[in-house]
Amino acid sequence: MRPTEALDEIAFLLERDLASPFKTKAFRSAIVAIAPLSDDEIATRVADGSLKRTKGIGSTTYTVIEQAVDGDVPGYLADLREKIGGPVTDAGTSLRAKLKGDLHSHSTWSDGTTDLASMARTAQRIGHDYLVASDHSPSLTIANGLSTERLEKQLVELDELNAQFDDFRMLAGIEVDILIDGELDQSDEVLGRLDLVVASVHSKLRMDSNAMTERMLAAIRHPRSNVLGHCTGRLIQGSRGTRPQSTFDAATVFAACAENDVAVEINSRPERQDPPDDLIQVALDAGCLFSIDSDAHAPGQLGLLDLGAARAEAAGIPAERIVTTWQLERLLEWAS
Known part of the structure; x- marks a missing residue:
């Protein structure tokens, strides 16, 4: 070798x-x-x-x-x-084989450990057709969130990077913060230039359940929201310690996701395992779409999709309702 x-x-x-x-x-x-x-x-x-x-x-x-x-x-x-060296888990292999990409990843543009090119090469090597560059938005300063000017520079780099590939594509995206009032942490004009938008709560995770519900509903109803990221914000293990899940009216939130065609992310990171199993069932019963994502901050973490696929398969989510099993053309049509 x-x-x-x-x-x-x-x-x-x-x-x-x-x-x-x-x-x-x-x-x-x-x-x-x-x-x-x-x-x-x-x-x-x-x-x-x-x-x-x-x-x-x-x-x-x-x-x-x-x-x-x-x-x-x-x-x-x-x-x-x-x-x-084997798979992360022996479960979920049938569904894992159907996944064509990943909508949630980070690079050195925000708090990832490697550049976009390294993320892209690894994604292609492990069989992805596409990977979304979804670095953080401005308000998350602790994660070096991208200002509008920096995001515009990243878009240029993505265009240059895609010119090097024939059968793989890096998609322009963002993990945009859901602010306290439910607004998204980037202008509508900028969000409209992206291929895909993951909207996530990162602050005030312990706020009142009713207020959190209204906060999430406002973001879900935003016309540029495509994916609701790690919806409870919980941490159940790992070096960052543990954190309880946010409380909100799950039936109402997931009904809004289904109504507004916003996919619920199954976050594959072992310290998150978000949503919990009971909330996955609520979202499934509500008719939601899902997105199995790695939330990778390094190339090797793209392999964590094995864990998300295992959880989705165990929950009985049909592959057709998982947007990351879709061909790129269909995914982009849905996201637009």
Whole structure:
């Protein structure tokens, strides 16, 4: 295997396993360091020892590269494959195979760990037809949310990136904050230029149930809303600790989603598992569409879709009602 492929697979597996970003950064940095070199140049620099002195190459990544150049599967990668190399879960594989893309991902434009190109290449490699770049909106300053000016620059980068692909597409999107009054945290003009809009609550999660219901209803009824992201905001495990779910009138909220053709996100992150199972059932009974999304903040986390597919299949959601099983043309027609 090529050294870049070995490094990429290691980073992917670590990211999918939600390892520390500091741990995965070493492998991503090594990919950047050797990407301009041909295989022969890499082999030459391994042979003469100069690669050890190359910026971005550490002792562990050097060993991985050296073993790949020698024609071996690097030991570090072999160990990872044995420990975490299979699917995230053995459940939901039938539905997982039908998913064609992912509507919720983040890059270094906001609080992701890698650039758009890295996210795109990984999405294509794992079989996606499309991936939505849905970085945060301005009010979420803690996540480096995009101002209008920065979002416009990202749109230019997306156009340039798409010119490099034939059978894959990065879609322009946003995870827009639902503000306290239910307004969306970006102008209608800007939202109208995007392919898809995920609307999520990130602040005042413990507000009164009636007020939260009205807040969510206003956002759902906005003509540019396509997906209601991680609707309860709960955290049930992980490094950020736990957080109880928001309270709202679920029957009313999901009825509005069905009426306004807004999909309910099944967020695949293990620390979220949002919505809870009982609310998935309420949304299913209300006639809602669904979107199984990774909410990936690193390329390997795109693989978390396995978990969302398992939950959706267990809930008995028909594939036809999951918009991420749709062909790109149909998805874009719906989103517009």
